[in-house]
Every structure is written in structure tokens, then in C-alpha cells.
Amino acid sequence: LKTTGRHRLLVNLPWRAAAALGSLLGALPGAPITADQVELLRTDNVVSEEARREGRTFEALGIKPRAVEGIVPTYLYRYRKAGQFTASEEADT
DSSP, X not given: OTXXXXXXXXXXXXXXXXXXXXXXXXXXTTOSOOHXXXXXXXXXXXXXXXXHHTTOSTGGGTOOOOOHHHHHHHHHGGGSTTGXXXXXXXXXX
16 A cells, blocks of 8 residues: 555454455455455464474575565556656655
8 A cells, every 4th residue: 555655444353254254255256355265364374393494495495585565666656546657755655
């Protein structure tokens, strides 16, 4: 939202309400969220110590992770109100 200069309401949703929405909406084509996605969101997706010991990490695969803040502006700029011609300072507010 910061990169595109847009404003959206973000609302905390209890797990039960999210699961109910996922169940109801999941049956629709193009659903914004499904029950399976809600279930996946309940657990953190972090690398375990066991995986680190076994070498199942990005680094072991030769991949150097980068922060999302460094990547997102390179392709989301086109979604600013005036596209690529929006001043970056204006989009950052």
C-alpha cells in the first residue's frame, strides 16, 4: 500500500471468523481466501532447527534471500495512481 500510494482498511479477524469465511467463499471461483489458506496461516512458515542442520535452507541452495522492501517497489510502481509518473515521495506518504 505504501509503494502504490493507496489506502485500504486492514481489519483483524478472529480465526473462527476467518475459517467460516474461508469455508463459505472457498466454493466460489476466484475466492479471495479458502479454508485451506486459513489453516496454513495459523502456523508460522519458518525454517526449523532440524532443517538448518540438514542443510534445507535457501543458503544451502545458493539462494540469497532479500527483504521484500527492496523488491516490491521495482514492480508495484506501475499501480500508483499516475503509474510510473507518480513521484516516489508522493507514493511513499
